[in-house]
Amino acid sequence: MKKAFYVLPLVCATVFIVSCNEKKLIEVVEVPLPSATEQKTVMGSPDNVKADEGSFQLEKLPYAYDALAPSISATTMELHYSKHYLNYTNNLNSSIKGTPLENLTIEEVLAKLDPNDAGLRNNAGGYYNHSLFWKCMGAKAGGEPKNTLASAMITDFGSYGNFMSLFKDEATKHFGSGWVWLIVDKTGKLQVTTTTNQDNPLMRNAIVPGTPILALDLWEHAYYMDYQYRRKNYVDNFFNIINWNKIEENYTAVAIK
Ligand code: MN
Numbered sequence: 001m002k003k004a005f006y007v008l009p010l011v012c013a014t015v016f017i018v019s020c021n022e023k024k025l026i027e028v029v030e031v032p033l034p035s036a037t038e039q040k041t042v043m044g045s046p047d048n049v050k051a052d053e054g055s056f057q058l059e060k061l062p063y064a065y066d067a068l069a070p071s072i073s074a075t076t077m078e079l080h081y082s083k084h085y086l087n088y089t090n091n092l093n094s095s096i097k098g099t100p101l102e103n104l105t106i107e108e109v110l111a112k113l114d115p116n117d118a119g120l121r122n123n124a125g126g127y128y129n130h131s132l133f134w135k136c137m138g139a140k141a142g143g144e145p146k147n148t149l150a151s152a153m154i155t156d157f158g159s160y161g162n163f164m165s166l167f168k169d170e171a172t173k174h175f176g177s178g179w180v181w182l183i184v185d186k187t188g189k190l191q192v193t194t195t196t197n198q199d200n201p202l203m204r205n206a207i208v209p210g211t212p213i214l215a216l217d218l219w220e221h222a223y224y225m226d227y228q229y230r231r232k233n234y235v236d237n238f239f240n241i242i243n244w245n246k247i248e249e250n251y252t253a254v255a256i257k
Pocket of ligand 1 (some may be wrong): 220
């Protein structure tokens with residue numbers, strides 16, 4: 001009886017301490033939840049982004065904004081697609097409205113446009129370049145090209161490794177805003193080239209003309225939030241998300257023309 005008199009308060013105290021500790025544990029687990037919910041409401045869906053009425057509509061993003069992370073963050077993808085790309089598309093539509101360019105394909109617009117028309121040149125280029133760029137990437141992509149593109153790379157560059165070094169080198173040393181491309185020239189040969197601003201190899205002022213099959217955006221808006229001044233790291237990591245099946249498809253489409 002005497003023993004129980006001492007033991008009972010001890011048991012009660014132990015239960016109280018354990019239950020307090022459990023409460024503490026629960027509190028710690030619950031902390032990250034509000035910020036996760038907040039993140040969800042901030043990030044929109046690419047499918048909800050629509051261009052104003054006009055000849056050209058946005059190319060559908062074939063993956064979620066966060067699918068390319070950590071090579072390219074969801075925040076960069078969302079801004080790039082829903083703001084920059086949308087602006088180029090809307091501006092292109094308004095500048096060709098009521099002109100003979102209105103009913104042409106984007107490739108025809110690029111071939112015909114007057115390079116002195118800076119507005120049209122920037123927005124038509126911006127529309128085409130980004131539309132191709134989105135399709136060049138994918139989640140769980142990377143690796144190396146296979147089949148006909150792999151053989152063509154050996155013929156035209158000596159090896160896939162040579163192509164990769166050349167592409168990375170051109171991308172890293174390109175000064176200012178622009179794009180780096182893998183193109184098929186008019187003789188059917190693969191070439192790596194760069195253009196400034198939103199120019200591309202389909203424009204009649206192109207120094208190295210051809211049909212682009214792979215594109216990488218070198219504007220700071222494409223990587224600055226993720227990499228700051230480290231463009232080389234962005235270019236290196238791009239090789240982890242290149243969708244080579246799609247590039248092969250682009251190559252075959254040009255090669256059989
Ligand atoms: Mn861009």
